[in-house]
Amino acid sequence: xxxxxxxxxxxxxxxxxxxxxxxxxxxxxxxxxxxxxxxxxxxxxxxxxxxxxxxxxxxxxxxxxxxxxxxxxxxxxxxxxxxxxxxxxxxxxxxxxxxxxxxxxxxxxxxxxxxxxxxxxxxxxxxxxxxxxxxxxxxxxxxxxxxxxxxxxxxxxxxxxxxxxxxxxxxxxxxxxxxxxxxxxxxxxxxxxxxxxxxxxxxxxxxxxxxxxxxxxxxxxxxxxxxxxxxxxxxxxxxxxxxxxxxxxxx
Amino acid sequence: xxxxxxxxxxxxxxxxxxxxxxxxxxxxxxxxxxxxxxxxxxxxxxxxxxxxxxxxxxxxxxxxxxxxxxxxxxxxxxxxxxxxxxxxxxxxxxxxxxxxxxxxxxxxxxxxxxxxxxxxxxxxxxxxxxxxxxxxxxxxxxxxxxxxxxxxxxxxxxxxxxxxxxxxxxxxxxxxxxxxxxxxxxxxxxxxxxxxxxxxxxxxxxxxxxxxxxxxxxxxxxxxxxxxxxxxxxxxxxxxxxxxxxxxxxxxxxxxxxxxxxxxxxxxxxxxxxxxxxxxxxxxx
Ligand SMILES: Nc1ncnc2c1ncn2[C@@H]1O[C@H](COP(=O)(O)OP(=O)(O)O)[C@@H](O)[C@H]1O
Ligand SMILES: [Mg+2]
Numbered sequence: 001x002x003x004x005x006x007x008x009x010x011x012x013x014x015x016x017x018x019x020x021x022x023x024x025x026x027x028x029x030x031x032x033x034x035x036x037x038x039x040x041x042x043x044x045x046x047x048x049x050x051x052x053x054x055x056x057x058x059x060x061x062x063x064x065x066x067x068x069x070x071x072x073x074x075x076x077x078x079x080x081x082x083x084x085x086x087x088x089x090x091x092x093x094x095x096x097x098x099x100x101x102x103x104x105x106x107x108x109x110x111x112x113x114x115x116x117x118x119x120x121x122x123x124x125x126x127x128x129x130x131x132x133x134x135x136x137x138x139x140x141x142x143x144x145x146x147x148x149x150x151x152x153x154x155x156x157x158x159x160x161x162x163x164x165x166x167x168x169x170x171x172x173x174x175x176x177x178x179x180x181x182x183x184x185x186x187x188x189x190x191x192x193x194x195x196x197x198x199x200x201x202x203x204x205x206x207x208x209x210x211x212x213x214x215x216x217x218x219x220x221x222x223x224x225x226x227x228x229x230x231x232x233x234x235x236x237x238x239x240x241x242x243x244x245x246x247x248x249x250x251x
Numbered sequence: 252x253x254x255x256x257x258x259x260x261x262x263x264x265x266x267x268x269x270x271x272x273x274x275x276x277x278x279x280x281x282x283x284x285x286x287x288x289x290x291x292x293x294x295x296x297x298x299x300x301x302x303x304x305x306x307x308x309x310x311x312x313x314x315x316x317x318x319x320x321x322x323x324x325x326x327x328x329x330x331x332x333x334x335x336x337x338x339x340x341x342x343x344x345x346x347x348x349x350x351x352x353x354x355x356x357x358x359x360x361x362x363x364x365x366x367x368x369x370x371x372x373x374x375x376x377x378x379x380x381x382x383x384x385x386x387x388x389x390x391x392x393x394x395x396x397x398x399x400x401x402x403x404x405x406x407x408x409x410x411x412x413x414x415x416x417x418x419x420x421x422x423x424x425x426x427x428x429x430x431x432x433x434x435x436x437x438x439x440x441x442x443x444x445x446x447x448x449x450x451x452x453x454x455x456x457x458x459x460x461x462x463x464x465x466x467x468x469x470x471x472x473x474x475x476x477x478x479x480x481x482x483x484x485x486x487x488x489x490x491x492x493x494x495x496x497x498x499x500x501x502x503x504x505x506x507x508x509x510x511x512x513x514x515x516x517x518x519x520x521x522x523x524x525x526x527x528x529x530x531x532x533x534x535x536x
Contacts, residue, residue, distance in 0.1 A: 001252075023424055026368050049486070056272050056416065057417075057418075058414065058418070077419060077420045078420045082418075083418070084414075084415075084418050086414055086415075090412075090414070091411060091412050091458070092287070092411070095287060096287075096462065096465060096467055096468045096471050097407070097411065097467075097468055098286050098466075098467070098469075101468070102411075105408050105415060106419075107415075108404065108405070108408060108421065109419030109420050109421070113402070114401060114402070114404070115404035115405055115408075116404075138411070148509040157415070161419065178339055188278070
């Protein structure tokens with residue numbers, strides 16, 4: 001994988017996204033560097049998920065451009081440099097597949113068209129399962145897991161992809177405090193290895209503990225930068241229409 | 252022994268058993284994907300929509316499979332077109348498209364063919380299948396089965412999580428229309444065995460039966476094929492000895508197997524049942 005980490009991980013310039021005429025994002029720009037941990041915050045409906053979908057090429061901007069690892073989103077996915085854990089996975093939990101099968105699906109992009117697993121694929125899947133602490137559950141049917149464990153399985157799938165950039169859309173929704181902590185520790189350790197983490201969340205209290213950058217979203221990226229500069233009472237309060245309390249702001 | 256060998260003296264019985272088994276196997280494979288994807292109604296829609304194709308092929312004197320496949324694809328494209336350009340829900344769109352095409356077929360048939368022909372199209376007549384049709388059916392069934400097995404992982408990922416498939420660079424649109432085309436070919440190839448009305452049973456019951464018994468997709472494919480082929484063979488024997496409709500017998504046996512399996516799962520101790528819905532937090536977590 002040829003990725004120049006001195007260049008931008010994500011470069012979005014002047015993007016508009018419309019859903020049936022409704023503008024979800026307007027003139028949105030954000031530049032994210034490799035090796036950073038960015039928290040994306042904003043109210044429900046602010047456009048956080050839409051921003052992620054722009055990066056993943058799942059929605060087509062009506063204006064502007066999105067560059068991921070110096071490529072179009074599609075090309076970036078082809079070389080496997082970006083992985084995505086969607087908001088609430090719209091998957092059928094009764095599906096007859098195991099934890100191991102799901103994580104192996106992370107390898108499909110790198111395999112031949114028959115997607116028959118090879119030794120390297122198995123090793124990566126095992127490694128990813130170990131890493132998220134789900135190795136002992138490998139044969140469980142995916143419905144037989146708690147909310148936190150389900151999240152970890154999808155993080156393991158993203159990990160098995162071997163991506164440099166990880167996007168997680170509200171990974172803490174429906175996850176208890178203990179699992180949330182375990183998940184953030186895991187993500188912080190990915191960052192320590194040079195990976196780029198971008199996650200959206202409503203947990204404003206713990207955000208400053210692990211995010212070195214914050215993006216404030218309100219139908220556009222209102223502000224993005226180092227946590228201590230952006231996660232301030234004024235800016236956050238603007239993002240949340242003045243309704244914020246019990247939050248440890250920078251400064 | 253005599254019981255099993257006697258019908259095999261007749262070429263028409265041998266043909267019927269082979270054709271029904273091939274059709275049973277391929278329908279069973281697809282049924283696993285359909286019930287997981289929630290496409291059962293779509294299978295029903297396509298099977299009804301092929302009627303005008305069968306009648307037009309009859310009028311033109313061309314193989315009925317060509318006409319049926321053509322209208323199967325017409326139905327698929329029309330359903331996709333209407334769904335993408337209106338706010339009408341997919342089940343309603345399918346209802347409109349397939350009933351309209353089926354009605355068109357009925358109109359054509361009432362002007363051209365006999366009541367017996369109509370019965371055969373609607374309910375199948377595998378005992379009277381011609382050599383050419385038998386060959387067409389077997390080749391079609393085996394080709395589809397081979398493709399489904401070769402690409403089962405991609406198809407399963409598409410059914411399970413199409414968004415993920417898209418984000419790792421899999422051409423999901425192509426996969427979508429490929430699966431639909433395989434479905435259309437399967438339905439077309441099953442027509443002479445079970446007919447338009449009962450094809451849908453072949454495309455649901457084996458997968459549903461298997462789903463009750465396993466949490467493994469590989470095992471689900473195997474169980475579905477085994478019960479389906481078993482039903483096909485026993486249905487053919489039943490129709491020989493009891494002088495009843497072959498298609499009816501096959502589908503009836505499939506339904507009985509499903510009921511037996513369902514009863515078995517109810518009788519099983521609760522802790523052995525496959526998890527249903529959101530599982531409660533496991534203690535070890
Ligand atoms: N598929 C869609 N069709 C129409 N409107 C949508 C769709 N997805 C999102 N929206 C709208 O776009 C806006 C932004 O949504 P989203 O990006 O999901 O916000 P967030 O993730 O911040 O809650 C919302 O007002 C939402 O209603
Ligand atoms: Mg969202």
